[in-house]
Amino acid sequence: MIMKIAILGTRGIPSNYGGFESFAEELSSRLVKKGHEVIVYCRKGNSSYNQNFYKGVKLIILPTIRHKYFDTVAHTFLSVWHVSFSDVEIVYICNVINAIFAVVPMIFGKKVIINVDGLEWKRTKWNKIGKIAYRISERIATVFSHIIISDSKAIQAYYKERFNKDTYFVPYGAERKTVDKAEEILKGLALKPRKYFLYVSRLEPENNAHLFIKAYEQVKTDYPLVIVGSAPYSHAYIKQLKTTKDKRIRFLGPIYGNGYYALQENAYVYFHGNEVGGTNPALLEAMVYGNCIIANGVPFNREVLGEAGICFKESDVKDLIDKINFTIQHPEQLDIYRHRAIERVKNYYNWDDVVQKYESLFRMLL
Numbered sequence: 001m002i003m004k005i006a007i008l009g010t011r012g013i014p015s016n017y018g019g020f021e022s023f024a025e026e027l028s029s030r031l032v033k034k035g036h037e038v039i040v041y042c043r044k045g046n047s048s049y050n051q052n053f054y055k056g057v058k059l060i061i062l063p064t065i066r067h068k069y070f071d072t073v074a075h076t077f078l079s080v081w082h083v084s085f086s087d088v089e090i091v092y093i094c095n096v097i098n099a100i101f102a103v104v105p106m107i108f109g110k111k112v113i114i115n116v117d118g119l120e121w122k123r124t125k126w127n128k129i130g131k132i133a134y135r136i137s138e139r140i141a142t143v144f145s146h147i148i149i150s151d152s153k154a155i156q157a158y159y160k161e162r163f164n165k166d167t168y169f170v171p172y173g174a175e176r177k178t179v180d181k182a183e184e185i186l187k188g189l190a191l192k193p194r195k196y197f198l199y200v201s202r203l204e205p206e207n208n209a210h211l212f213i214k215a216y217e218q219v220k221t222d223y224p225l226v227i228v229g230s231a232p233y234s235h236a237y238i239k240q241l242k243t244t245k246d247k248r249i250r251f252l253g254p255i256y257g258n259g260y261y262a263l264q265e266n267a268y269v270y271f272h273g274n275e276v277g278g279t280n281p282a283l284l285e286a287m288v289y290g291n292c293i294i295a296n297g298v299p300f301n302r303e304v305l306g307e308a309g310i311c312f313k314e315s316d317v318k319d320l321i322d323k324i325n326f327t328i329q330h331p332e333q334l335d336i337y338r339h340r341a342i343e344r345v346k347n348y349y350n351w352d353d354v355v356q357k358y359e360s361l362f363r364m365l366l
Contacts, residue, residue: 009094012042118277152278173351208273
């Protein structure tokens with residue numbers, strides 16, 4: 001049975017921003033390969049890609065309001081009205097803040113799924129009104145949706161405890177991409193294989209780049225710390241990060257595609273500091289490329305890593321320093337974690353299983 005599905009609430013594809021965009025690209029393109037018709041709604045100006053289709057996925061590009069508080073909701077508002085007058089059967093909405101608009105396609109007879117992501121109201125980038133809006137949106141999502149998706153069991157437990165609402169747990173997946181000319185890429189960045197620490201994330205306070213910088217500054221090593229990422233509304237925070245006087249710390253900005261894969265594949269240790277979201281795609285990608293990972297020990301990260309990585313006490317710089325020193329003093333132990341990480345993704349976070357779960361959910365709805 002061919003299904004007609006729309007994904008909205010993200011910046012769009014090709015992915016060039018964060019977790020939801022990576023997810024939208026992987027899920028949509030894989031569903032198309034299985035014979036389904038998929039639309040992804042994209043924000044105007046987000047990408048230089050200007051074709052109508054990408055990997056077989058139809059792209060609908062709509063305008064938005066370029067503002068920290070209106071970017072997502074303005075674009076989703078337009079998207080829900082556009083999709084409501086289409087022949088799409090299933091509307092998959094990313095980001096719980098968009099829950100208020102889910103009633104529109106429901107009125108038009110569409111089946112609506114909301115992926116609530118993490119506990120967005122905990123993010124420091126939102127002011128008091130923004131935090132309240134996210135808390136209210138969580139409640140709205142439990143009413144105006146046919147299915148709620150939680151990408152981690154910790155989020156699933158949160159919705160059950162707070163709202164007595166059952167959600168469907170479907171994690172993200174990860175797949176190792178072939179890396180071309182990795183040696184040339186690293187050489188161009190003045191890096192050597194397995195001789196640098198790697199941090200990749202949006203540079204926002206709750207992703208804790210500052211913790212890793214503070215800890216790394218107190219560690220004795222010749223291996224540089226490479227920081228990859230940016231964020232559109234965190235200029236003051238990024239400026240603060242770059243005040244470090246440690247010349248071993250290098251900010252490379254956002255890197256995508258082959259260059260990103262090359263960095264992942266050749267890192268000595270990967271740092272993961274996210275504390276708010278559920279299952280983080282960047283963490284899964286670090287695992288599938290066989291990294292030894294040091295992660296912030298919040299429940300979401302511990303759930304994903306299991307015994308396949310090293311967790312430090314939540315936001316504890318001293319413990320983080322100890323964990324970094326352990327990897328420096330015991331390099332023979334790192335291959336154990338690298339192997340475990342690859343196997344854990346293969347067993348619990350592979351895309352074939354994820355897409356199959358979504359197909360089953362969509363068919364059940366229809």
